[in-house]
Amino acid sequence: MNAVSILGGTGQQGRGLARRLAAAGVTVTIGSRDPARARQGVSEWPMHPSAAALLVADNIAAVVDAALVILAVPFTSVDGLLDELRPHFSARAIVVDVTVPVTFAAGKMAMLEVTEGSASEHVRARLPEHVGVAAAFKTIPAHVLDDDANQPLDCDEFVCGDSEEARARAVSLVQLLPGLRPVDVGPLSRARSVEHLTALAIAINRRHKIHEARYRIVGL
Numbered sequence: 001m002n003a004v005s006i007l008g009g010t011g012q013q014g015r016g017l018a019r020r021l022a023a024a025g026v027t028v029t030i031g032s033r034d035p036a037r038a039r040q041g042v043s044e045w046p047m048h049p050s051a052a053a054l055l056v057a058d059n060i061a062a063v064v065d066a067a068l069v070i071l072a073v074p075f076t077s078v079d080g081l082l083d084e085l086r087p088h089f090s091a092r093a094i095v096v097d098v099t100v101p102v103t104f105a106a107g108k109m110a111m112l113e114v115t116e117g118s119a120s121e122h123v124r125a126r127l128p129e130h131v132g133v134a135a136a137f138k139t140i141p142a143h144v145l146d147d148d149a150n151q152p153l154d155c156d157e158f159v160c161g162d163s164e165e166a167r168a169r170a171v172s173l174v175q176l177l178p179g180l181r182p183v184d185v186g187p188l189s190r191a192r193s194v195e196h197l198t199a200l201a202i203a204i205n206r207r208h209k210i211h212e213a214r215y216r217i218v219g220l
């Protein structure tokens with residue numbers, strides 16, 4: 001894999017993914033609603049000395065011709081964004097969904113009810129059939145992913161998807177990040193459990209006043 005586009009790449013989670021994938025030699029295109037602003041921000045990011053190029057484009061240009069697209073925008077903005085981008089995905093593209101349907105109103109975390117069962121199935125329902133969907137990078141906190149020292153992540157990352165191919169490509173993507181072990185958990189419907197694990201990790205962080213709670217499966 002040598003190129004990935006990240007929608008929402010200017011955000012906390014997207015930035016950590018972009019910097020780490022570029023450090024692993026992947027050419028990353030950051031998709032943004034405002035490429036000029038994004039380009040300015042990206043030019044100030046601390047990068048690994050041998051990192052691959054970071055490109056910036058508007059969201060449509062970021063998905064046209066992209067074989068692999070990471071969706072890292074707030075869940076509440078998914079519908080509007082995918083309405084705009086739906087006709088522009090290339091044939092056999094894979095979308096790796098990072099979104100988690102949590103809200104933080106008045107400092108209180110709440111899980112949104114998603115009719116399709118999970119954020120990833122919601123995304124699946126809004127993409128053309130020829131686009132595959134996988135879920136990954138939902139339980140790794142941005143605080144860890146975007147750490148300036150680029151420390152090994154030292155945890156597992158759950159991957160599920162709507163086809164063998166979507167899962168395999170998401171697994172390969174996770175494997176590019178040192179210290180992150182992909183754990184294939186099967187069909188896309190497992191995203192619901194994964195998203196609830198993210199909410200649990202946030203709750204653990206809050207209760208124990210830390211920022212780094214994440215998962216490791218023992219016995220595997």
Ligand SMILES: NC(=O)c1ccc[n+]([C@@H]2O[C@H](COP(=O)([O-])OP(=O)(O)OC[C@H]3O[C@@H](n4cnc5c(N)ncnc54)[C@H](OP(=O)(O)O)[C@@H]3O)[C@@H](O)[C@H]2O)c1
Nearest residue numbers: 008010011012013032033072073074075077099100141142
């Ligand atoms: N933060 C974490 O620790 C973490 C962990 C696991 C999963 N996640 C998930 O990852 C996703 C991104 O999280 P985040 O904390 O990085 O979010 P964020 O910083 O709030 O937003 C990410 C980017 O999304 C774009 N965006 C915002 N509103 C939009 C809209 N209405 N339409 C289109 N694009 C919009 C913005 O980019 P532009 O302004 O450049 O367009 C923004 O920089 C979320 O779904 C979250 O649940 C986050």
